Amino acid sequence: xxxxxxxxxxxxxxxxxxxxxxxxxxxxxxxxxxxxxxxxxxxxxxxxxxxxxxxxxxxxxxxxxxxxxxxxxxxxxxxxxxxxxxxxxxxxxxxxxxxxxxxxxxxxxxxxxxxxxxxxxxxxxxxxxxxxxxxxxxxxxxxxxxxxxxxxxxxxxxxxxxxxxxxxxxxxxxxxxxxxxxxxxxxxxxxxxxxxxxxxxxxxxxxxxxxxxxxxxxxxxxxxxxxxxxxxxxxxxxxxxxxxxxxxx
Amino acid sequence: xxxxxxxxxxxxxxxxxxxxxxxxxxxxxxxxxxxxxxxxxxxxxxxxxxxxxxxxxxxxxxxxxxxxxxxxxxxxxxxxxxxxxxxxxxxxxxxxxxxxxxxxxxxxxxxxxxxxxxxxxxxxxxxxxxxxxxxxxxxxxxxxxxxxxxxxxxxxxxxxxxxxxxxxxxxxxxxxxxxxxxxxxxxxxxxxxxxxxxxxxxxxxxxxxxxxxxxxxxxxxxxxxxxxxxxxxxxxxxxxxxxxxxxxxxxxxxxxxxxxxxxxxxxxxxxxxxxxxxxxxxxxxxxxxxxxxxxxxxxxxxxxxxxxxxxxxxxxxxxxxxxxxxxxxxxxxxxxxxxxxxxxxxxxxxxxxxxxxxxxxxxxxxxxxxxxxxxxxxxxxxxxxxxxxxxxxxxxxxxxxxxxxxxxxxxxxxxxxxxxxxxxxxxxxxxxxxxxxxxxxxxxxxxxxxxxxxxxxxxxxxxxxxxxxxxxxxxxxxxxxxxxx
Numbered sequence: 001x002x003x004x005x006x007x008x009x010x011x012x013x014x015x016x017x018x019x020x021x022x023x024x025x026x027x028x029x030x031x032x033x034x035x036x037x038x039x040x041x042x043x044x045x046x047x048x049x050x051x052x053x054x055x056x057x058x059x060x061x062x063x064x065x066x067x068x069x070x071x072x073x074x075x076x077x078x079x080x081x082x083x084x085x086x087x088x089x090x091x092x093x094x095x096x097x098x099x100x101x102x103x104x105x106x107x108x109x110x111x112x113x114x115x116x117x118x119x120x121x122x123x124x125x126x127x128x129x130x131x132x133x134x135x136x137x138x139x140x141x142x143x144x145x146x147x148x149x150x151x152x153x154x155x156x157x158x159x160x161x162x163x164x165x166x167x168x169x170x171x172x173x174x175x176x177x178x179x180x181x182x183x184x185x186x187x188x189x190x191x192x193x194x195x196x197x198x199x200x201x202x203x204x205x206x207x208x209x210x211x212x213x214x215x216x217x218x219x220x221x222x223x224x225x226x227x228x229x230x231x232x233x234x235x236x237x238x239x240x241x242x243x244x245x246x247x248x249x
Numbered sequence: 250x251x252x253x254x255x256x257x258x259x260x261x262x263x264x265x266x267x268x269x270x271x272x273x274x275x276x277x278x279x280x281x282x283x284x285x286x287x288x289x290x291x292x293x294x295x296x297x298x299x300x301x302x303x304x305x306x307x308x309x310x311x312x313x314x315x316x317x318x319x320x321x322x323x324x325x326x327x328x329x330x331x332x333x334x335x336x337x338x339x340x341x342x343x344x345x346x347x348x349x350x351x352x353x354x355x356x357x358x359x360x361x362x363x364x365x366x367x368x369x370x371x372x373x374x375x376x377x378x379x380x381x382x383x384x385x386x387x388x389x390x391x392x393x394x395x396x397x398x399x400x401x402x403x404x405x406x407x408x409x410x411x412x413x414x415x416x417x418x419x420x421x422x423x424x425x426x427x428x429x430x431x432x433x434x435x436x437x438x439x440x441x442x443x444x445x446x447x448x449x450x451x452x453x454x455x456x457x458x459x460x461x462x463x464x465x466x467x468x469x470x471x472x473x474x475x476x477x478x479x480x481x482x483x484x485x486x487x488x489x490x491x492x493x494x495x496x497x498x499x500x501x502x503x504x505x506x507x508x509x510x511x512x513x514x515x516x517x518x519x520x521x522x523x524x525x526x527x528x529x530x531x532x533x534x535x536x537x538x539x540x541x542x543x544x545x546x547x548x549x550x551x552x553x554x555x556x557x558x559x560x561x562x563x564x565x566x567x568x569x570x571x572x573x574x575x576x577x578x579x580x581x582x583x584x585x586x587x588x589x590x591x592x593x594x595x596x597x598x599x600x601x602x603x604x605x606x607x608x609x610x611x612x613x614x615x616x617x618x619x620x621x622x623x624x625x626x627x628x629x630x631x632x633x634x635x636x637x638x639x640x641x642x643x644x645x646x647x648x649x650x651x652x653x654x655x656x657x658x659x660x661x662x663x664x665x666x667x668x669x670x671x672x673x674x675x676x677x678x679x680x681x682x683x684x685x686x687x688x689x690x691x692x693x694x695x696x697x698x699x700x701x702x703x704x705x706x707x708x709x710x711x712x713x714x715x716x717x718x719x720x721x722x723x724x725x726x727x728x729x730x731x732x733x734x
Contacts, residue, residue, distance in 0.1 A: 048685075048689050049689075050685050050689075051681070051685070071688070072685060072688040072689050073688045073689075073691050073692060073693050073694075075689075076688070076689055076690055076691035077691050081689075081690075082689050084686065084689075086682075087686070088680075088682045088683050088685075088686035089683075090683060090686070090687070090700070090701060090704055091704055091705065092703070092704030092705055092706070092707035092708070093700055093701070093703065093704035093707075097700075098687075098690070098700065099690075101692055101696065101700060102687075102690035102691045102692050103691075105690075105691045105692050105693060105696065106691035109691070141704065158690065162690065162691065
């Protein structure tokens with residue numbers, strides 16, 4: 001499903017990922033945990049194809065295809081979704097307009113018929129109902145004036161609408177109080193499916209109380225240092241990242 | 250004589266780079282006056298139009314005034330272009346056949362041209378509720394929905410017909426807002442205007458449909474000098490739409506129009522423009538020089554609202570203005586100006602507050618991409634007698650890429666201590682974060698830009714009538730094509 005082999009990535013000449021290996025099977029949920037500056041966000045951005053990240057070695061294989069060099073929108077069309085740590089504001093563009101444009105762009109790429117306004121509205125109603133999100137959020141401009149919790153819920157809503165094969169959740173728990181965290185986690189759990197692979201990137205263990213991963217990886221110094229089951233997260237919660245040299249990082 | 254050619258959006262690489270969907274020319278025999286301007290040409294235009302003596306006199310006054318101004322076109326605008334040779338321009342071009350009496354008599358090629366433009370001229374294809382006066386080059390081709398308007402006493406016809414059939418109204422109001430001596434281009438227009446639209450809404454009548462004029466320059470090397478006059482009597486209301494296109498030409502074309510709005514007591518005029526003249530190719534070859542004077546005068550409790558979407562023209566020089574003469578009168582200016590490649594625009598408005606408790610609102614959204622340069626220039630003047638007057642101005646500029654420019658030049662003159670003038674301005678870019686966010690959701694870069702720009706312009710787009718708003722949104726996207734580096 002997702003195979004990352006010996007990935008080296010530099011940002012402005014500085015190497016951030018230094019030979020990262022990762023293998024995630026279909027339908028699995030993996031957590032990537034690590035201290036600040038370990039390369040977690042770099043990993044999420046490089047999977048999504050953001051400019052400014054230079055791959056100096058290794059490969060990212062998604063569904064058997066090397067992603068290197070593909071534009072972000074092509075990766076999105078192929079089913080990769082990134083839930084942003086800091087969702088971006090698009091003033092003046094209603095959420096529905098944005099989502100319809102995104103969904104239809106992806107459908108066009110896949111050679112599917114675009115949804116017309118009626119079909120889209122119907123689908124949106126189902127999704128918001130399923131996730132318990134108010135319609136009000138659809139009319140507002142994308143993320144403008146949204147609270148931290150609303151922004152993250154909006155990311156989950158987008159994920160529900162775009163229905164990705166691979167969802168990368170980049171620090172989805174950051175900046176959320178416990179109630180907001182529960183709501184977001186509930187959304188992610190509702191979207192769990194054997195057809196969807198999820199990569200959760202997080203600093204803290206608490207998100208994993210609500211979304212239980214199949215595997216936990218510890219990322220530090222640009223590499224996966226350890227891989228284990230969900231109990232590894234609890235161990236980290238107790239001991240911190242000292243073992244992986246956080247203090248030095 | 251021009252050969253028919255189609256430069257469609259698909260055929261971009263062949264003729265001209267500019268992705269100009271409307272860039273086709275039509276092969277219809279043109280009735281041309283010789284190039285250049287002289288008293289004889291003015292007389293010829295007047296004679297061709299079988300005008301009464303008073304009209305000719307007015308034109309000649311303007312021409313004589315223009316002669317004195319010769320080669321002294323205003324220089325203060327922030328636009329650059331080589332001097333225009335005014336003797337190398339056709340001042341009159343009419344489709345060869347005589348004015349049609351009904352749609353059946355309209356040259357099929359002309360009708361076809363309008364169809365290509367998406368203007369549904371024929372009954373079955375007509376946009377519901379829009380009466381169209383179509384001006385091709387300089388002559389009104391056909392005016393629809395006449396009967397229905399007549400029932401309400403609304404006059405909507407070509408300027409030429411108005412001169413013939415409603416001379417008293419024309420005499421009374423022509424030049425009453427923009428006098429023939431107003432400025433270089435307005436003076437030129439006064440001497441040589443060959444057609445345009447005239448609308449008159451009688452006392453207390455709310456015009457039942459939106460009135461619309463579609464302008465198009467077809468003839469190469471010709472200037473277009475249309476003149477529009479709208480008069481709203483006491484308590485009347487009209488919403489007027491104006492659309493402009495021109496074929497892709499490798500030489501520049503001059504467009505010097507004048508629009509005058511007269512809003513009498515308690516009346517309201519809403520004037521919306523979608524300007525999509527040919528902007529020139531990406532290296533700045535060809536394109537329309539759009540030097541236009543638009544102004545309205547509002548009497549007591551009257552309201553004038555200008556909404557413009559300016560995406561075309563090589564150069565735009567245009568300041569739709571309001572003279573708020575009557576107490577409690579209201580002026581509004583909502584503008585979107587998009588410049589891409591080598592386009593230049595110096596545009597804005599003037600709000601002249603004369604009456605008490607007059608208020609005005611200016612919302613200007615400027616988008617600059619490529620190597621384009623854009624200036625917002627706006628005047629807010631509070632006269633000594635304008636007690637309680639109020640203005641709010643918001644000028645937002647959006648820059649796409651690092652080679653374009655945006656300038657804001659507000660002039661604020663207040664002679665009244667009680668008047669309130671507010672000015673807000675912002676300059677922003679489309680951030681890399683926004684682009685990545687949208688692209689990550691599957692939206693290709695050009696669509697992403699169009700989406701952000703449409704959002705940026707939303708406040709203004711919302712002012713447009715429905716049919717226009719949809720077209721405007723598409724135009725916004727099209728005009729910015731190729732702006733992604």
